[in-house]
Amino acid sequence: MGKLYGVSVGAGDPGLMTLKAVRIIEKCSVIAVPRTNGENTAALSIAEQAVDISGKRRLFFDFPMTTVKTELERNYSAVSERLCTELESNDVAFLTLGDISVYSTFCYIAEHIRGAGFNVEVCAGVTSFSAAAAALAEPLCLGSEELHIIPYSSGSIENSLELSGTKVIMKTGRHTQELISLLRRKGLAEHTKAVVNCGFPDERSYASVEDIPEAPGYFTLFIITDRES
Numbered sequence: 001m002g003k004l005y006g007v008s009v010g011a012g013d014p015g016l017m018t019l020k021a022v023r024i025i026e027k028c029s030v031i032a033v034p035r036t037n038g039e040n041t042a043a044l045s046i047a048e049q050a051v052d053i054s055g056k057r058r059l060f061f062d063f064p065m066t067t068v069k070t071e072l073e074r075n076y077s078a079v080s081e082r083l084c085t086e087l088e089s090n091d092v093a094f095l096t097l098g099d100i101s102v103y104s105t106f107c108y109i110a111e112h113i114r115g116a117g118f119n120v121e122v123c124a125g126v127t128s129f130s131a132a133a134a135a136l137a138e139p140l141c142l143g144s145e146e147l148h149i150i151p152y153s154s155g156s157i158e159n160s161l162e163l164s165g166t167k168v169i170m171k172t173g174r175h176t177q178e179l180i181s182l183l184r185r186k187g188l189a190e191h192t193k194a195v196v197n198c199g200f201p202d203e204r205s206y207a208s209v210e211d212i213p214e215a216p217g218y219f220t221l222f223i224i225t226d227r228e229s
Contacts, residue, residue: 002087004113008100008125012042012199014049016126024123025051028093030086032059034105042200043095059086063105067153072108080112087118099125103151103171129168132195132221135205140223141166152179161186161224169222176220180209183224192224 005024010016025031031053033044041060047053061079064071086092096106100122110120129149133140141147146165152172154160161167161182172179183189189209196204196212197219206212209222 001118002089002091003119003121004083004087004110005091005093006100006104006106006110006120006122007047007093007095008123009043009046009050009095009097010126010199011098011128011131012046012197012203013131014046016131016199017046017050018123018125021047021123021125022051024121025053025093025095028056028091030057030059030090030092032061032083032086032092032094034061034063034095036063036065043097046097047095059083059092076105076108076112080109080116083109083113084116084118087113096125097128099127102127102149128198128219128221129170129223132198132223135195135198135203136193136207136223138193138223138225140168142227145226158182158186161188164226166226167222167224169224172220172222173218176212179222180212183209183222188224191226192222194220194222196220 005028007021007024009021025047033041035041059082064075066072083092094106094109096104100106113120129140146163148160148163148165148167149170150157150160150167151170152175169179183192192209194206194209194212198221
């Protein structure tokens with residue numbers, strides 16, 4: 001019986017992959033590749049630059065961009081069923097962007113796999129917000145400052161912006177301009193920096209929200225601090 005490995009591949013730059021992630025991928029005969037819209041396989045692109053996976057079998061799994069719970073659960077069940085078939089005789093490395101413990105679909109899959117009686121191991125990775133802070137050469141938190149990781153879709157973004165310490169806003173999607181307008185209204189624009197496509201070749205950093213283009217991209221991350229610039 002095989003084991004399912006949840007492998008974090010980090011935040012875009014293959015140099016950010018851990019040695020542990022590389023070793024797990026090397027030993028697994030099957031690579032599970034999540035993708036969106038039937039084509040986005042960013043995690044695989046990262047791994048390919050750090051590990052020779054040319055001789056490994058690849059399984060592609062499509063995940064819908066939806067918040068409908070019944071549709072999501074149906075998808076998780078289908079993916080898990082296929083993985084269980086593979087795990088009868090193979091170890092499988094399931095690739096995930098960033099760190100697998102932060103808003104990762106894998107966590108739902110792992111629950112199904114464990115429920116089916118298979119072992120699951122998780123490999124940590126570099127988060128997008130840690131890599132973004134490094135790209136900006138800015139500390140995320142100092143001394144006793146608090147750090148808040150907030151998805152824009154939380155539904156309480158205005159209240160979240162009132163929190164003390166550092167706020168990391170993720171998953172803005174098509175709502176980037178709405179967030180920028182809100183930051184201006186709250187007088188937080190000058191305390192906000194952003195990184196687009198962190199770790200990828202087209203990475204862009206912005207020291208001010210005023211410099212961010214109209215449609216910066218899906219992977220846009222905002223860091224807001226209480227500190228003076």
